[in-house]
Amino acid sequence: MHTVAILALPDVVAFDLSTPVEVFGRAEAPDGGPGYRILVCGSAPEVDAGPMRIATDHGLDALASADTVIVPGRNDVSTPPPPEVLDALRAAHAAGTRVASICSGAFTLADAGLLDGRRATTHWVATETFRARYPSVLLEPDVLYVDDGDVLTSAGASAGLDLCLHMVQRDLGAVAAAQAARLAVAPLHRTGGQAQFIVRNLASVTIAHAMGRRTELDGVLEWIEQEAHRDLALGDIAAHASVSIRTLNRRFQSETGQTPIQWLAGVRVRHAQQMLETTDLGVERIGREVGFTSPANFREQFRRLAGVSPQGYRSTFRERAAS
Incomplete structure (x- = not known):
C-alpha cells in the first residue's frame, strides 16, 4: 500500500x-x-x-x-x-x-x-x-x-x-x-x-509601504487609484506626476516592476473584480465603469490578469458567497 x-x-x-x-x-x-x-x-x-x-x-x-x-x-x-x-x-x-x-x-x-x-x-x-x-x-x-x-x-x-x-x-x-x-x-x-484570487496593484500594500517608507510614486499611485475610470493615457499620468514619460517609466519599472499602463490595467481589473462580486451590472457596463474603452479589451485584460473570463470570475465568487 x-x-x-x-x-x-x-x-x-x-x-x-x-x-x-x-x-x-x-x-x-x-x-x-x-x-x-x-x-x-x-x-x-x-x-x-x-x-x-x-x-x-x-x-x-x-x-x-x-x-x-x-x-x-x-x-x-x-x-x-x-x-x-x-x-x-x-x-x-x-x-x-x-x-x-x-x-x-x-x-x-x-x-x-x-x-x-x-x-x-x-x-x-x-x-x-x-x-x-x-x-x-x-x-x-x-x-x-x-x-x-x-x-x-x-x-x-x-x-x-x-x-x-x-x-x-x-x-x-x-x-x-x-x-x-x-x-x-x-x-x-x-x-x-x-x-483570480490575487489582490492586484493596490497602492496601500506596496512593498515600500510594508517596509514603512513612502516612495516617489506614492502620490501618482493614489491618483491612479481614484482616476482609473477615466480614459487615461501615458502622457496624462506623466503630467500629473510632473515628470517626463521616460522618467515615469523608469520609476515604475524600478518600484513596481511594471509599466504605468500595466499598473493602470491591474487597478482597473481589481475594481472590476469588486463590482463583479458585489453588483448585478452587466459585464460590458462594468468594463466601461472601470475605464476600459472596449468590451473586447476589457475581457482580454481581465483574462490575462485573472486567468478566467469576467463571467467565470463572477460565477466562482458568487457561488462562494452564496455557500
Missing part, C-alpha cells in the same frame, strides 16, 4: 495538515480497500498549530520508508525549519520518495534545496518574499499547483485540496479521484488558477 507521510513542523498550518489526512485517508483503491496508509510525522512528539497542539505518531525516520511526503505550510516562514528536518527531506527525496508541499510548505522544500532549478508555486501573498529568498526556483505564482514529477507544490489553503486530488488521480486513477472529490464536496478540476 502507498504510504503518505505528512510532516507536522512547529507552527504548522492546521488546515494544510488536515487536507492531505482527509483526502488520502478517505481515498479508495480500485478493489475498494484503502488507497493509502497515512503517517503524521514530526521532529517532536507534539507541535504547535496556531491555537492548538497536534501530536505526531511517528518521527522523522518514517520519511525514509514513505512513498510520498507531504509538507504543509507554516504560519511564520521567517524561521527556518530544524536542520534535521531538512536532512530527512533530502534523504527521502534522494531515495526516490515523491515530495509535495502545500502553501508555504514550499519554503521548507526550497530550504532543503529540493526546488533549485525546478518549477514551483506557493501562496500568492508570499510570492515576492519567496522570489527574493530563492532566486534559483522557477516560481509560477498564478497557478493552483505545479506537478514537476517527483516534486509537487501547491498554492495556499484550498489549492492543497486540488493538489491532493490530482495526486490521487495520478496514483489510483480518475474514478478514485472523482470519488475522493465527491467526499470532499469539491470539484476535481477548478476553472482558472490562483491568479
Whole structure:
C-alpha cells in the first residue's frame, strides 16, 4: 500500500495538515480497500498549530520508508525549519520518495534545496518574499499547483485540496479521484488558477509601504487609484506626476516592476473584480465603469490578469458567497 507521510513542523498550518489526512485517508483503491496508509510525522512528539497542539505518531525516520511526503505550510516562514528536518527531506527525496508541499510548505522544500532549478508555486501573498529568498526556483505564482514529477507544490489553503486530488488521480486513477472529490464536496478540476484570487496593484500594500517608507510614486499611485475610470493615457499620468514619460517609466519599472499602463490595467481589473462580486451590472457596463474603452479589451485584460473570463470570475465568487 502507498504510504503518505505528512510532516507536522512547529507552527504548522492546521488546515494544510488536515487536507492531505482527509483526502488520502478517505481515498479508495480500485478493489475498494484503502488507497493509502497515512503517517503524521514530526521532529517532536507534539507541535504547535496556531491555537492548538497536534501530536505526531511517528518521527522523522518514517520519511525514509514513505512513498510520498507531504509538507504543509507554516504560519511564520521567517524561521527556518530544524536542520534535521531538512536532512530527512533530502534523504527521502534522494531515495526516490515523491515530495509535495502545500502553501508555504514550499519554503521548507526550497530550504532543503529540493526546488533549485525546478518549477514551483506557493501562496500568492508570499510570492515576492519567496522570489527574493530563492532566486534559483522557477516560481509560477498564478497557478493552483505545479506537478514537476517527483516534486509537487501547491498554492495556499484550498489549492492543497486540488493538489491532493490530482495526486490521487495520478496514483489510483480518475474514478478514485472523482470519488475522493465527491467526499470532499469539491470539484476535481477548478476553472482558472490562483491568479483570480490575487489582490492586484493596490497602492496601500506596496512593498515600500510594508517596509514603512513612502516612495516617489506614492502620490501618482493614489491618483491612479481614484482616476482609473477615466480614459487615461501615458502622457496624462506623466503630467500629473510632473515628470517626463521616460522618467515615469523608469520609476515604475524600478518600484513596481511594471509599466504605468500595466499598473493602470491591474487597478482597473481589481475594481472590476469588486463590482463583479458585489453588483448585478452587466459585464460590458462594468468594463466601461472601470475605464476600459472596449468590451473586447476589457475581457482580454481581465483574462490575462485573472486567468478566467469576467463571467467565470463572477460565477466562482458568487457561488462562494452564496455557500
